[in-house]
Amino acid sequence: MKKNANRNSWLFLIIILIVFLAVFITNPEKGNKILLFYRHLLAQVLPILVLVYFILLATNYFIDNQKIKKIMLETSGFKIWLLTVLAGILSVGPVYMWFPLLKELKDKGLKDRYLAAFLYNRGIKIQWLPVLVLYFGLKYVLVLAFVMTLFSIPQGLLTEYFLKPKSIK
Amino acid sequence: MHHQKLQKSFKKTNNGMLKMLPLILGILLLVSMLNVLVPKEIYVKIFTGNVIFDAFKGSLLGSILTGNPITGYVLADNFLKNGVSLVAVTAFLTAWVTVGIVQLPAEIYALGKRFALARNVISFLFSILVALVTVLILTIF
Numbered sequence: 001m002k003k004n005a006n007r008n009s010w011l012f013l014i015i016i017l018i019v020f021l022a023v024f025i026t027n028p029e030k031g032n033k034i035l036l037f038y039r040h041l042l043a044q045v046l047p048i049l050v051l052v053y054f055i056l057l058a059t060n061y062f063i064d065n066q067k068i069k070k071i072m073l074e075t076s077g078f079k080i081w082l083l084t085v086l087a088g089i090l091s092v093g094p095v096y097m098w099f100p101l102l103k104e105l106k107d108k109g110l111k112d113r114y115l116a117a118f119l120y121n122r123g124i125k126i127q128w129l130p131v132l133v134l135y136f137g138l139k140y141v142l143v144l145a146f147v148m149t150l151f152s153i154p155q156g157l158l159t160e161y162f163l164k165p166k167s168i169k
Numbered sequence: 170m171h172h173q174k175l176q177k178s179f180k181k182t183n184n185g186m187l188k189m190l191p192l193i194l195g196i197l198l199l200v201s202m203l204n205v206l207v208p209k210e211i212y213v214k215i216f217t218g219n220v221i222f223d224a225f226k227g228s229l230l231g232s233i234l235t236g237n238p239i240t241g242y243v244l245a246d247n248f249l250k251n252g253v254s255l256v257a258v259t260a261f262l263t264a265w266v267t268v269g270i271v272q273l274p275a276e277i278y279a280l281g282k283r284f285a286l287a288r289n290v291i292s293f294l295f296s297i298l299v300a301l302v303t304v305l306i307l308t309i310f
Contacts, residue, residue: 116287
């Protein structure tokens with residue numbers, strides 16, 4: 001799956017480049033406008049990517065999947081909700097990297113509500129927040145992250161509710 | 170030990186960033202093309218101004234399209250600059266990062282079909298609610 005994702009990324013770039021070249025050849029004026037806009041976007045995004053790189057590095061260094069697993073299986077009550085939210089926010093990398101760990105947690109008895117809430121909190125993407133701030137501002141990002149965190153709890157509970165076997169009347 | 174761990178972290182981060190680079194470069198070029206080639210009226214035709222329907226459409230678009238977060242952010246910014254409402258853009262952004270149609274087979278394999286379907290449907294509906302609440306809070310404060 002990893003190799004496919006990598007190949008697809010390059011394929012995507014090649015397809016976009018071919019489309020751009022077609023536009024550039026048929027309409028050089030518009031092609032130049034696109035290039036100008038592209039340069040502007042790159043100048044905006046590249047410095048932020050440096051910051052993203054260091055956040056990723058720090059999370060890769062400090063966060064250990066196996067430790068998270070151990071703590072989640074040993075915690076209960078309010079603490080496990082807090083831990084689920086934090087673990088979801090801090091978890092980095094593609095989601096398919098986390099599925100084996102989540103499967104193991106499920107097999108060992110972790111409730112569906114926590115698994116669903118964990119996956120929902122992954123949506124906050126802490127390492128990408130500087131980019132989101134660049135486009136939408138700090139206030140927007142803080143409010144959105146807060147609301148998403150809040151909604152992750154009913155998300156977990158509802159998912160579990162729909163998974164409960166229904167009694168036959 | 171720490172040196173080894175740091176080296177491993179560097180390697181993992183470098184690999185991750187290098188894998189994302191073609192996607193980022195591609196999406197920035199795509200957004201540049203959309204910006205220059207697509208007339209603004211198209212966005213107005215799709216997003217009519219009805220808060221609920223626009224949020225629904227934003228959420229649907231965010232669920233179907235896929236990519237890394239930065240791709241979604243750049244597209245969302247482009248929508249906003251073309252007059253799409255903040256509610257629709259927020260629903261789009263939230264669905265982009267919480268609904269996973271592309272990784273659905275992997276999620277089904279790891280956590281079960283019912284879990285994956287229930288979670289994704291609820292995430293889709295919640296992206297509309299999250300958008301409405303977020304914009305409401307931003308309007309009040």
